[in-house]
Amino acid sequence: xxxxxxxxxxxxxxxxxLDFIQPKEVKxxxxxxxxxxxxxxxxxxxxxxxxxxxxxxxxxxxxxxEMEDKTLYFNSSGIKELELKKDMGLMTxxxxxxxxxxxxxxxxxxxxxxxxxxxxxxxxxxxxxIIIQKSNTTIVINPKGG
Numbered sequence: 001x002x003x004x005x006x007x008x009x010x011x012x013x014x015x016x017x018l019d020f021i022q023p024k025e026v027k028x029x030x031x032x033x034x035x036x037x038x039x040x041x042x043x044x045x046x047x048x049x050x051x052x053x054x055x056x057x058x059x060x061x062x063x064x065x066e067m068e069d070k071t072l073y074f075n076s077s078g079i080k081e082l083e084l085k086k087d088m089g090l091m092t093x094x095x096x097x098x099x100x101x102x103x104x105x106x107x108x109x110x111x112x113x114x115x116x117x118x119x120x121x122x123x124x125x126x127x128x129x130i131i132i133q134k135s136n137t138t139i140v141i142n143p144k145g146g
Contacts (some may be wrong), residue, residue, distance in 0.1 A: 055099055
């Protein structure tokens with residue numbers, strides 16, 4: 001039905017009616033970005049730094065503390081959940097925080113490297129993997145040759 005007063009169909013507005021609408025004020029609290037898990041891990045890192053073979057922050061947010069005979073697993077909240085085997089495999093996105101014992105390459109890895117005829121590779125201190133970057137791909141050779 002059309003309104004006789006202004007010629008606009010009912011339930012619709014003209015541009016001239018817009019000045020009556022007050023915009024809603026949205027208050028949004030801006031919080032600084034703080035890595036909470038880093039703060040939770042600081043005490044753990046400081047405690048195990050002298051005695052750990054290596055300390056690794058995994059891409060999933062967990063912390064691995066590798067000791068003489070086992071690896072301690074702390075979840076992203078800093079709570080110890082598990083004890084794992086020593087020499088846990090790492091992913092390329094894992095961050096190695098502390099290294100007191102480096103990992104050496106084995107014969108199987110060196111053979112694979114020679115077969116691939118690679119001129120450059122990445123070997124991180126504390127990591128037993130070889131990382132090779134070719135154009136758009138990343139190849140990882142672990143200690144088992146895979």
